[in-house]
Amino acid sequence: MNIRVEKLRSKLSELSLDAILISQTENRRYLSGFTGSAGYLLISPDRAIVTTDFRYLEQAGLEAPDFQVIRITGEPPKWFPDLAATLGGQKIGFESTDISFAMYQALTQALAQSQAAKHLRLIPVQQVVEPIRAVKEESELKLMQQAAALSDAAFEHVAATIAPGVTEKQIAWALEKYLKENGSGPLPFDIIVGSGPNSALPHIRPGDRPVQEGEPIVIDVGARWKGYCSDLTRTIWLGKPDKKLTQVYDIVLAAQLTAMATMATSMTGEQADRLARTVIEQAGYGEAFGHSLGHGVGLVPHEFPRLGSGSTDVLANGMVLTDEPGIYITGWGGVRIEDMVVMENGRPKSLSHARKQS
Amino acid sequence: MNIRVEKLRSKLSELSLDAILISQTENRRYLSGFTGSAGYLLISPDRAIVTTDFRYLEQAGLEAPDFQVIRITGEPPKWFPDLAATLGGQKIGFESTDISFAMYQALTQALAQSQAAKHLRLIPVQQVVEPIRAVKEESELKLMQQAAALSDAAFEHVAATIAPGVTEKQIAWALEKYLKENGSGPLPFDIIVGSGPNSALPHIRPGDRPVQEGEPIVIDVGARWKGYCSDLTRTIWLGKPDKKLTQVYDIVLAAQLTAMATMATSMTGEQADRLARTVIEQAGYGEAFGHSLGHGVGLVPHEFPRLGSGSTDVLANGMVLTDEPGIYITGWGGVRIEDMVVMENGRPKSLSHARKQS
Numbered sequence: 001m002n003i004r005v006e007k008l009r010s011k012l013s014e015l016s017l018d019a020i021l022i023s024q025t026e027n028r029r030y031l032s033g034f035t036g037s038a039g040y041l042l043i044s045p046d047r048a049i050v051t052t053d054f055r056y057l058e059q060a061g062l063e064a065p066d067f068q069v070i071r072i073t074g075e076p077p078k079w080f081p082d083l084a085a086t087l088g089g090q091k092i093g094f095e096s097t098d099i100s101f102a103m104y105q106a107l108t109q110a111l112a113q114s115q116a117a118k119h120l121r122l123i124p125v126q127q128v129v130e131p132i133r134a135v136k137e138e139s140e141l142k143l144m145q146q147a148a149a150l151s152d153a154a155f156e157h158v159a160a161t162i163a164p165g166v167t168e169k170q171i172a173w174a175l176e177k178y179l180k181e182n183g184s185g186p187l188p189f190d191i192i193v194g195s196g197p198n199s200a201l202p203h204i205r206p207g208d209r210p211v212q213e214g215e216p217i218v219i220d221v222g223a224r225w226k227g228y229c230s231d232l233t234r235t236i237w238l239g240k241p242d243k244k245l246t247q248v249y250d251i252v253l254a255a256q257l258t259a260m261a262t263m264a265t266s267m268t269g270e271q272a273d274r275l276a277r278t279v280i281e282q283a284g285y286g287e288a289f290g291h292s293l294g295h296g297v298g299l300v301p302h303e304f305p306r307l308g309s310g311s312t313d314v315l316a317n318g319m320v321l322t323d324e325p326g327i328y329i330t331g332w333g334g335v336r337i338e339d340m341v342v343m344e345n346g347r348p349k350s351l352s353h354a355r356k357q358s
Numbered sequence: 359m360n361i362r363v364e365k366l367r368s369k370l371s372e373l374s375l376d377a378i379l380i381s382q383t384e385n386r387r388y389l390s391g392f393t394g395s396a397g398y399l400l401i402s403p404d405r406a407i408v409t410t411d412f413r414y415l416e417q418a419g420l421e422a423p424d425f426q427v428i429r430i431t432g433e434p435p436k437w438f439p440d441l442a443a444t445l446g447g448q449k450i451g452f453e454s455t456d457i458s459f460a461m462y463q464a465l466t467q468a469l470a471q472s473q474a475a476k477h478l479r480l481i482p483v484q485q486v487v488e489p490i491r492a493v494k495e496e497s498e499l500k501l502m503q504q505a506a507a508l509s510d511a512a513f514e515h516v517a518a519t520i521a522p523g524v525t526e527k528q529i530a531w532a533l534e535k536y537l538k539e540n541g542s543g544p545l546p547f548d549i550i551v552g553s554g555p556n557s558a559l560p561h562i563r564p565g566d567r568p569v570q571e572g573e574p575i576v577i578d579v580g581a582r583w584k585g586y587c588s589d590l591t592r593t594i595w596l597g598k599p600d601k602k603l604t605q606v607y608d609i610v611l612a613a614q615l616t617a618m619a620t621m622a623t624s625m626t627g628e629q630a631d632r633l634a635r636t637v638i639e640q641a642g643y644g645e646a647f648g649h650s651l652g653h654g655v656g657l658v659p660h661e662f663p664r665l666g667s668g669s670t671d672v673l674a675n676g677m678v679l680t681d682e683p684g685i686y687i688t689g690w691g692g693v694r695i696e697d698m699v700v701m702e703n704g705r706p707k708s709l710s711h712a713r714k715q716s
Contacts (some may be wrong), residue, residue, distance in 0.1 A: 055648065
């Protein structure tokens with residue numbers, strides 16, 4: 001018995017759905033175990049089907065033993081009506097943030113034209129699997145700890161080699177090489193290395209700029225371990241930091257540690273974000289903290305819940321989250337500090353142990 | 359004057375649209391030059407706008423000088439109605455294969471609730487920018503040649519080092535390292551290395567299997583050069599090939615070279631696919647060639663046109679395409695041979711020069 005599928009089946013019943021089409025890649029993997037790059041799940045109270053094309057048939061059979069594997073050819077409008085008609089019921093949910101408008105139109109049309117399936121209705125649903133996936137099982141937490149340890153080690157290893165004149169790109173590549181040579185899967189996101197004024201761009205791509213003494217160097221790096229991602233940011237400097245850097249760094253660190261010390265389960269994502277934001281606002285840099293405090297991490301580097309303004313997502317034990325406030329000043333630079341935490345006994349416990357400069 | 363935007367404007371008029379919302383990342387980059395990971399374009403006959411959040415404002419201004427940069431906060435339903443209302447007209451196209459059903463619903467609702475924008479209608483359109491992007495300009499072809507030369511060099515370099523006992527993963531990592539250390543951007547796709555029976559899975563992930571003498575080793579690798587992708591597959595072996603390998607290899611090579619010699623502009627993607635498929639079918643392996651002959655390549659590794667069954671896409675000069683037939687036999691292995699070509703004076707010219715074993 002697949003407990004993840006059973007949790008989803010409870011949701012189907014809450015949502016009055018007779019079945020659900022799962023199209024989102026990581027949701028498919030999470031529920032079935034099938035890691036191929038193409039395929040769908042169709043899950044009803046008594047059936048669990050994975051559909052994929054000829055390229056992945058063998059793999060799907062091996063990886064998803066709890067599922068019936070059905071070979072498909074072509075896009076869902078070709079095979080979905082006949083298959084869905086065999087499930088019984090009428091209302092089939094689909095992941096409306098993943099299915100494109102064009103695919104929805106084509107599916108609707110295909111159902112209408114099918115004698116066997118014209119009674120079926122497609123019901124858009126959102127965040128059905130994601131909140132299940134957000135709460136990690138023990139086995140998942142072990143993998144996430146390993147992912148976090150790997151990005152910690154990569155950072156520590158490479159940070160020790162950074163000297164004036166080394167370029168952002170060289171730093172990023174040294175990190176990537178360390179990660180890959182020490183077992184990381186495909187990196188969860190492009191490594192960010194921004195130095196001096198470049199660090200004012202939170203998502204800067206590493207360039208040919210040589211790093212210099214005294215300026216901020218923001219490094220944002222993640223590993224992937226058996227599918228699970230980590231996410232770590234450190235801001236460092238060479239030599240003596242300029243005065244502004246010391247000041248800004250201490251504010252960001254205070255905000256980051258405040259969130260770490262006061263975040264708790266049952267808070268909303270907006271409330272968690274506020275913990276750090278208040279510190280930065282009161283220090284006079286509210287406008288310069290232009291992104292959210294953090295996000296869930298798992299099979300996807302940015303996943304449910306969202307820790308930011310307007311988020312009603314509720315924090316719960318077992319969730320793995322980032323705590324990553326920042327201050328960005330155009331023309332000067334930026335500071336961001338990010339740890340990945342797991343909510344445990346109501347409180348965050350850090351999974352990131354890379355040294356913070358001070 | 360931006361010639362790409364002008365081509366799009368001609369299409370707007372053909373489609374009776376007053377403006378178009380561009381959400382697809384590479385289409386945004388192609389039209390505007392803006393390479394950030396978040397943003398939209400809004401293009402009307404007399405305006406060209408790029409919207410992005412605070413993280414990318416500086417970058418958008420630098421990279422998209424022909425565009426007006428507008429700062430946005432939040433998702434399109436928050437800012438789109440007011441901005442779209444300033445454009446004049448009524449019918450605004452959107453990329454329906456890129457916009458999710460949920461986003462379409464939220465946008466429609468936001469328009470209906472906006473006093474200024476409730477007269478606007480969202481019109482789903484598909485493959486508006488992609489066929490423009492498919493025909494490469496001279497400057498793009500230069501970059502694609504460089505991307506192809508880089509994957510050729512990586513293959514040649516690493517192929518020379520493969521010996522019995524080296525694992526698939528080690529081969530893939532050696533390729534990746536060569537590519538990155540020689541200037542490749544983020545790899546366009548995960549490198550495929552499949553040996554022996556693993557090579558029967560066309561999209562196998564490299565594993566810990568050591569390669570052995572006599573068996574097929576399929577290597578599918580691409581580089582990215584200033585955004586542009588290459589795509590190359592070679593099947594090699596160590597020592598003396600087993601008899602089946604020699605036979606299957608020669609059939610695939612014949613099919614690949616036949617497509618190369620007979621493909622021509624004005625053919626449909628289905629007709630091009632047929633050229634190679636006929637050779638494989640007549641050799642008795644039709645069932646074992648389970649994928650399409652090829653696809654366009656550019657800013658996206660798989661893009662318009664599609665060279666496969668049912669494709670009515672028409673080949674034209676300036677298109678960069680792959681020619682990649684294959685034969686896959688469960689339990690034994692597979693062979694795929696892929697060159698990237700540019701259509702020039704009506705015929706394909708190969709951009710791939712890596713040695714084919716024979």
